[in-house]
Structure formats: structure tokens, C-alpha cells
Amino acid sequence: MRIEFRGVAVSAEGRxxxxxxxxxxxxxxxxxxxxxxxxKTTLARLLNGxxxxxxxxxxxxxxxxxxxxxxxxxxxxxxxxxxxxQIIHPIVVEDVALGLxxxxxxxxxxxxAARALLEGLGLAALAERTSHSLSxxxxxxxxxxxxxxTEPSLIVFDEPTTQLDLANRNRLRDRIAGLEAQALVVTxxxxxxxxxxxxxxxxxxxxxxxxxxxxxxxxxxxxxx
Amino acid sequence: MSSxxxxxxxxxxxxxxxxxxxxxxxxxxxxPVPITLQTLGVMLAGAMLGPWRGAAAALLVVLLVMLGxxxxxxxxxxxxxxxxxxxxxxxxxxxxxxxxxxxxxxxxAGGNAQSLRSLLGLIVACVVGGIGVIYACxxxxxxxxxxxxxxxxxxxxxxxxxxxxxxxxxxxFATRAVHRVYRLTPAS
Amino acid sequence: xxxxxxxxxxxxHRLPAGPKLAxxxxxxxxxxxxxxxxxxxxxxxxxxxxxxxxxPTLQALARQLAVTLLLLAxxxxxxxxxxxxxxxxVVGLRLLTLIAxxxxxxxxxxxxxxVAAIQAAFAPFGPRGRRLAFGLGLGVALVLRFVPEVLYRxxxxxxxxxxxxxRVSPLRLVVxxxxxxxxxxxxxxxxxxxxxxxxDLPEPKRGPRP
Numbered sequence: 001m002r003i004e005f006r007g008v009a010v011s012a013e014g015r016x017x018x019x020x021x022x023x024x025x026x027x028x029x030x031x032x033x034x035x036x037x038x039x040k041t042t043l044a045r046l047l048n049g050x051x052x053x054x055x056x057x058x059x060x061x062x063x064x065x066x067x068x069x070x071x072x073x074x075x076x077x078x079x080x081x082x083x084x085x086q087i088i089h090p091i092v093v094e095d096v097a098l099g100l101x102x103x104x105x106x107x108x109x110x111x112x113a114a115r116a117l118l119e120g121l122g123l124a125a126l127a128e129r130t131s132h133s134l135s136x137x138x139x140x141x142x143x144x145x146x147x148x149x150t151e152p153s154l155i156v157f158d159e160p161t162t163q164l165d166l167a168n169r170n171r172l173r174d175r176i177a178g179l180e181a182q183a184l185v186v187t188x189x190x191x192x193x194x195x196x197x198x199x200x201x202x203x204x205x206x207x208x209x210x211x212x213x214x215x216x217x218x219x220x221x222x223x224x225x
Numbered sequence: 226m227s228s229x230x231x232x233x234x235x236x237x238x239x240x241x242x243x244x245x246x247x248x249x250x251x252x253x254x255x256x257p258v259p260i261t262l263q264t265l266g267v268m269l270a271g272a273m274l275g276p277w278r279g280a281a282a283a284l285l286v287v288l289l290v291m292l293g294x295x296x297x298x299x300x301x302x303x304x305x306x307x308x309x310x311x312x313x314x315x316x317x318x319x320x321x322x323x324x325x326x327x328x329x330x331x332x333x334a335g336g337n338a339q340s341l342r343s344l345l346g347l348i349v350a351c352v353v354g355g356i357g358v359i360y361a362c363x364x365x366x367x368x369x370x371x372x373x374x375x376x377x378x379x380x381x382x383x384x385x386x387x388x389x390x391x392x393x394x395x396x397x398f399a400t401r402a403v404h405r406v407y408r409l410t411p412a413s
Numbered sequence: 414x415x416x417x418x419x420x421x422x423x424x425x426h427r428l429p430a431g432p433k434l435a436x437x438x439x440x441x442x443x444x445x446x447x448x449x450x451x452x453x454x455x456x457x458x459x460x461x462x463x464x465x466x467x468x469p470t471l472q473a474l475a476r477q478l479a480v481t482l483l484l485l486a487x488x489x490x491x492x493x494x495x496x497x498x499x500x501x502x503v504v505g506l507r508l509l510t511l512i513a514x515x516x517x518x519x520x521x522x523x524x525x526x527x528v529a530a531i532q533a534a535f536a537p538f539g540p541r542g543r544r545l546a547f548g549l550g551l552g553v554a555l556v557l558r559f560v561p562e563v564l565y566r567x568x569x570x571x572x573x574x575x576x577x578x579x580r581v582s583p584l585r586l587v588v589x590x591x592x593x594x595x596x597x598x599x600x601x602x603x604x605x606x607x608x609x610x611x612x613d614l615p616e617p618k619r620g621p622r623p
Contacts (some may be wrong), residue, residue, distance in 0.1 A: 048607055070609070078607040085600035088551070088608075090558040101547075102609040132561040146608070229610055230602030232548070236555035237598050241591070243556065244563035251583060262583065269591060285552055288531075292524040292553070293417040296560075301480060303417045304437065304515035309481035310488050310508065370445070372492045372504035381491075392583075399587045407595050 001075065001153040001182050002026050003047065007056030010042050017042040018205045021056070027197035029176075030184040031213060033220050034202035040186040041081075043202065044158045047184065048076040060154070074103075077147035077181075081159040083139035084131075092134070092142050093118060093127040099150045117149055137168030144175065157185040161192060190217050235278050239285035242266035243296040250298075253391065260388040261298045267318045268355035268396035271325030272333075272347065273409050279322035287315060310371050317362025325354030329400065333409050339401065347400055351393035356386070414557055416524045417477055423467050425521040430530035433518045440514055444507045448499075453506035460513035467520045474516070481512060528553060543614045555601070566590060 008021040018039040034040050045051040046058045049069035058065045060072050080086045089095035096118060097110035105113075118127050126134070126142055134142060140160055147155060157176065161169040173192050176183055185192060193199055199216035201209035209219050245266040250259035271279030286296060287307075295302040297315070306315065328350035332343050360382055368378035403409065420426075425433075444456060485508055492501035532546035570589060574581050 045603075050603055050606060073607065073609050078604075080600070080604055080607075082600045084562060085597050086604035088558060088601065088605060089554045094554070098551075099608050102612045104613045104615045130561075131558055132565070150609070229606050230599050233555065233602045233605060234595065234598040236552045237559055237594050237601070239552075239556045240559035240563050241594060243560050244567060247560075247564060248567060265583065265587070269587065273591060273595070285556060288549075289553065289556060292527050293519040293522065294414055294524060294557075295417060296414075299480065301477065303477050303519035305477055305481055305512045305519060308441070308508065308511035308515040310484045311481075367488075370504070370508070371488050372496055372500040373488065374496070377491070377495060395583050395587065398584055399591065402584075402588045403591050403595070407592050409595075 001061050002059075003154070003184070004059040005046070005056070006059065008046065008053045008058060009055040010039075010046070010051060011054045016205050018046075018202075020206055023207070023210065025184070025198065028182055029196040029198075030182075031193035031196045031199035031216070032184065032186040032202065033188070033190070033193070033199060033216060034208075035224070037204075038202040039205040040202055041158055042205075043200075044078070044156050044184070044186045047154070047156050048073050048078050050078075074150070075153045077150065077152035077155045079140065079143050079147055079155065079157045079160050081162055083136050083143070083163055086143050087131040087134075087139060087146070090131055092129050092131060092145075095131060095142065096146045096149050099146055103150065114145075114149060118145055121145055121148070135168075136163050137165070137171060140164065140168070140172055141175070144172075148179075148181075152181055154182045154184065155179065157183065157187070159187055160185065161187065161189045190220070193217065231274075231278065234274055235281045236285060238266070238270040238274055238279070238282040239289075242270060242282065242286050243289070246296060246298040247300070253388075256387055256391070258384070258388060260392060262392070263298050264318070264355060264359065264389060265392040265396055267322050267359075268325050268351045268393060269399060271322035271354055272329040272350060272396060272400040273403060274326065275330050276323045276326030279326040280319050283318035283322040287319065290315065310367055311363065313366025314359060314363030316366075317359035320362065321354045321359040323354070324358045325350050325396075328353060333400070333404055338404050344397060344401055347397035348394055351396045352390065355393050355396065356389050414560065417473070417519050418523050419467070419469060419473055419520045421468055421521065423521065425463065425467050425517060428521075430522050430526040431533065433522055434527070434530060437515060437518055441511060444510055448503050450502055450506070453503060453510070457506045457510045457513070460510040460517070464513045464517040464520070467517050469516075469520055473520070477516060477519070478512070485509065485512070540614065540616075544611060547612050547614060559597075563590070563594070566593060 003025040005021040005023050008018065009016060010018040032040050032043055042051055046053060046065065047060065049065035049072050052066055060076060063072050065072050087095050089098055093111060093114050097107070097114035100110035100113055101107060115127060118124050123141055123145060126138060131142070161172055164172065169189060176185065176192070177195065187193065193213045196213045199211065199213045200207060201216045201220050203223065209216050242263060246261065246263035248262055250261045252259040267283055270282040274282060289296045290302045290306055291304055293303045297306065306312065329347055332338065332346040332350070335343070337343055364375055364378040364382060367373070367381070368375035371378065444453070447453065485505065489501045489505040492504050528550055532550060535542040535546040567586065567590060570586055571581050574585055579585060
């Protein structure tokens with residue numbers, strides 16, 4: 001998927017969250033790093049139209065998020081940072097099925113597809129679990145399944161490993177590496193980005209660096225002092 | 226975008242009403258009976274979500290009772306409750322939350338939401354909606370379908386009044402405190 | 414959350430939810446149209462027989478009905494003492510009939526079947542109706558999803574207060590709880606939007622238009 005930011009700026013409540021974003025991204029694995037408040041989450045949310053640019057436009061394969069938000073959301077999935085709020089249904093398999101139901105698929109078919117997907121991901125054990133009983137790592141995996149069910153071209157991860165312990169972080173890393181879809185990952189977890197194709201470093205709402213992960217991480221570390 | 230958030234707040238507050246009902250009653254030293262917190266949840270829903278969404282949250286809880294889920298204080302539920310003598314007090318949650326929201330909304334939308342006057346206004350909202358309306362519905366059903374007449378039904382309900390008045394005060398203070406931190410906009 | 418539905422194979426179990434709901438409604442109306450002791454008495458007996466036909470366990474019934482029946486008993490006594498024996502009879506029989514029939518329906522109908530029946534009632538109202546029906550199902554699911562979450566937060570909050578040596582007052586409990594709930598609404602709303610809310614519900618298949 002071709003991601004384009006054309007003269008994008010985002011402001012809210014009198015301050016600029018992002019400014020001067022002008023670039024095109026087509027790489028398979030893209031990382032976004034930066035300090036808290038640097039605009040990472042805002043950037044992530046521009047990609048599925050949850051946040052609309054105050055200036056300029058964001059295009060996904062030529063679709064403008066301002067005009068075609070629904071079409072964009074068909075192609076872009078998002079895994080959020082907050083584990084408990086992004087699982088909507090009390091039972092995992094039904095939560096995974098929800099994405100298809102929202103597209104109009106009847107319950108029975110959506111459930112069958114959900115079960116098949118969970119099996120394919122090796123997560124069949126989670127299917128009948130209650131959402132509340134899942135551990136943090138399990139929640140992120142369940143959330144990922146719920147996003148994968150609609151086969152998005154791009155999956156945006158907003159700080160997916162922040163609340164996970166080391167073992168779960170590694171598991172999620174492997175999952176992300178194995179995804180067929182394109183992935184853009186906003187993260188503090190610098191190891192996660194090691195094999196990525198391109199990493200963006202944000203500082204104070206502006207793009208401070210754009211290039212290979214090694215360089216970007218180096219600059220970030222230097223800036224952190 | 227924020228409309229989805231407003232929509233989602235309804236079942237979340239319905240969950241609050243249910244959860245507060247599943248909590249054991251809290252003894253308050255000076256009252257003979259410990260207070261259950263469920264109607265507090267109804268008042269909060271009305272005050273914080275506004276009349277329509279507050280009523281929708283209450284309606285959702287009533288629906289769950291209808292579906293046969295044990296969501297009422299004491300783990301009760303099912304259509305038997307809706308057929309019983311106290312059905313009015315349950316169904317009254319819906320117009321009750323509505324009225325709480327109706328009175329509270331202009332107070333919260335006004336510039337002086339933190340003033341003493343506003344606090345008194347919020348208390349009035351919770352008392353009129355959370356007690357007045359709910360008791361009216363309960364007394365109507367109890368008195369008319371229950372045969373004993375409105376006057377006696379009213380007298381019978383008095384025992385719950387002190388506890389409910391305290392709940393109304395708690396709801397008012399809580400709403401004001403929350404509004405300070407998280408602006409409960411007129412639309413919500 | 415375990416419902417009060419009790420699985421079984423009785424005739425009432427096999428009856429679909431819609432007719433049961435409609436029947437209950439009709440019964441409610443009919444009961445209040447008459448004061449004849451014979452009619453009411455017969456209705457009460459029939460309702461009790463219906464309840465027994467669902468093969469309820471004593472434990473399940475006791476849990477559900479104990480409080481309600483106790484209140485009914487008080488009510489009947491109050492009527493007998495303060496109004497008249499006739500009124501006590503009428504009230505007692507009417508409410509007993511309703512309670513027994515209603516409990517029989519709850520015992521024999523799955524919550525999901527009831528939800529489906531209510532959703533079906535919205536179907537004739539076009540796309541808006543269908544979206545409302547979908548939203549209703551989702552609303553019920555969200556409540557069930559968040560009740561354990563809210564309970565957990567309440568317990569957490571109580572512990573936090575106790576750890577700080579503060580008395581657990583309802584106010585200190587409720588304020589952080591509701592703030593957090595409103596913030597969760599923001600998050601769940603964003604997650605739901607990202608998944609593709611509002612739903613794209615297709616037209617149900619229908620025959621040629623007149």
C-alpha cells in the first residue's frame with residue numbers, strides 16, 4: 001500500500017501535534033519512533049482516518065482519508081496500545097468475528113471464518129475464552145486476530161508492546177515479522193524495529209529523521225541523552 | 226468519531242450500573258439499612274451522559290433483566306422481577322435517568338459548573354430524577370397493580386428515602402468532580 | 414455471566430422466543446381486564462402448571478423468586494388488612510400468574526434467542542431499524558464485556574484507597590471509576606471506529622417488489 005502525506009499538519013486545542021509532514025511510504029515494514037508527545041500516535045491515527053489532518057491530506061493507495069474514510073478502514077487495520085478497550089465482545093471468537101459482521105456477513109459465517117483464522121494463527125485455545133480472563137499478551141494477539149480477519153493491506157500498530165513483558169514482546173515481534181500485510185509500527189521498543197525497512201523519527205511534531213533503523217535509533221538515543 | 230464514543234458510553238455506564246449492583250451494600254453508620262449502590266449508578270448515568278444516553282443506559286440494564294441475566298442487586302433478574310410488585314421501581318430507572326440528565330445538563334453546560342449553586346442544582350437533578358421519578362413509577366405500579374393504593378405505597382417506600390437522598394448527594398458531588406477533570410460536554 | 418436460563422427439552426423450551434414474549438404481553442393485559450376470582454384463579458393455576466412443566470430446579474427457582482414472592486406475600490397481607498379480602502385475592506392471583514408465567518419464559522428461553530427476537534422486531538423498519546438491531550446486540554455484548562472489567566476496577570480502587578490509609582467512601586470510589594470509564598469510552602469508540610463502525614448491513618433478500 002502506498003501511504004502519502006501531502007503537506008500534513010494536525011492541530012488540536014491551539015497547539016500543533018504534527019507539522020510539515022510530506023512524504024510517501026511504500027515499504028513493507030515501517031517504524032515510527034520518538035519521545036512521548038512527539039506526535040507518533042497522531043501519525044498512526046491519521047492512517048485510518050481516526051484523526052483528520054488540519055492541513056493537507058493523507059492518501060492510502062490514492063484514497064483520501066477525509067473523503068473515503070470507510071474505504072480506507074476496509075484496507076487499514078489498527079492494533080491499539082490499550083489492551084482491554086480494543087476487545088469489544090466478551091468472548092474472543094465472537095470478537096474476532098465482529099469485523100466481518102460489521103461488513104454485513106451473517107453471524108454463522110463470520111464465526112466460522114473467525115474460528116478458522118484463530119486456528120491458522122495457532123490461537124485456537126483462545127477462541128472460547130472470555131476476553132476479561134486473557135493476559136496482556138493474549139489480549140494483543142486476540143486484538144491482532146480481530147484485525148486480521150478482514151484482511152487489511154496495512155496494519156498500524158500503536159505501541160503494541162508497551163504493556164507487555166519480555167516474553168510476550170518477543171512473541172509479538174515474531175508475529176509482526178511473519179505478517180503478510182504491510183505493517184507500520186509506532187513504538188518505544190527499539191529492538192522491535194531492528195529488521196525494519198524504514199524508520200521515521202519524530203521530534204516535537206516534526207520529522208527529524210527518515211531512513212534505515214540503525215541510523216534512526218542512533219539519532220533517537222543521542223537526542224535522548 | 227466522537228459520536229461513536231458517545232454511543233459506546235451507554236453500554237459502559239450500563240455495565241457500571243450492573244457492577245454497582247453486584248457490590249455488597251455499604252453500611253453507613255447512621256442509617257439502619259446499608260445502602261445498595263445500584264440507583265447511584267442510574268443517577269450517574271443520567272448526570273454524566275445526559276438525558277437520552279442516560280436513559281438508554283438504564284434501558285439497557287432493564288433489557289438485560291428481561292433477558293434473564295442476574296444483573297440486579299442480589300443477583301436477581303428475569304422476567305419474574307418485571308412482573309413482581311417492585312417492577313415500577315426498576316422501570317422507573319429509565320425516565321428517572323432521563324430527568325436527572327434533563328436538569329443536570331444546562332447546569333453542566335453553564336459557565337459556573339463548579340459553584341455552590343450548581344452543586345445544589347445537581348443535587349436537585351438527582352433527587353427529582355433519581356428519587357422523585359423512580360419512586361413515582363414504583364409507587365404507581367405498587368399502588369395500582371398492587372391494590373393498596375398510592376398513599377400506602379408511598380408510605381411503604383419511605384424507608385428507602387434516607388439512603389437514596391445520600392446517594393443523590395454522592396452522585397451530585399461526583400458529577401461535579403468528574404466535570405472538573407473530564408468535560409462532560411452538553412452533547413454527551 | 415451465567416443467565417437464569419435453564420436448559421431442557423420441555424415444550425415451552427422448544428417454543429420460539431417471539432411468541433413467548435408476545436404471549437406474556439397479552440397475558441399481562443388480559444389479567445388486568447378482569448377481577449373475576451374464577452378466571453384469575455384458573456389463570457394462576459395454569460401459569461403455575463406452565464412453570465412446573467419447565468422442570469425447574471428448586472434451587473434455581475428459590476434464587477430467582479425468593480425476594481419477589483416474599484414481597485408479594487407482604488403485599489397480599491397488606492391488602493387483606495388495609496383494603497379488603499377481595500382486593501387481596503385479585504392482586505395476589507394476578508401477580509402470581511404474571512410472575513409464574515414470566516419465570517417460566519425466563520427459564521426456557523436463551524438470552525441470545527430473546528435478543529434475536531427483539532432484533533427481528535426491528536427488521537421491518539428498514540436500514541435504520543437493522544442498524545439499531547445490530548447496535549442493540551453489540552450494546553448487550555459490550556455491557557457483558559465490561560461488567561467484570563468494572564468490578565475489577567472497583568476492587569482495585571478499594572485496595573488502592575486502603576493502601577493509602579483512606580476510608581473507602583462511595584465518593585472516593587465513584588469519581589476515579591467514572592473518569593476512567595469515560596476515558597475507556599474514548600478508547601472503545603476509537604477501536605470500534607477502526608474496525609469499521611457503523612455496520613454495512615445488506616438488504617435482506619426479498620421477492621419482487623409490488
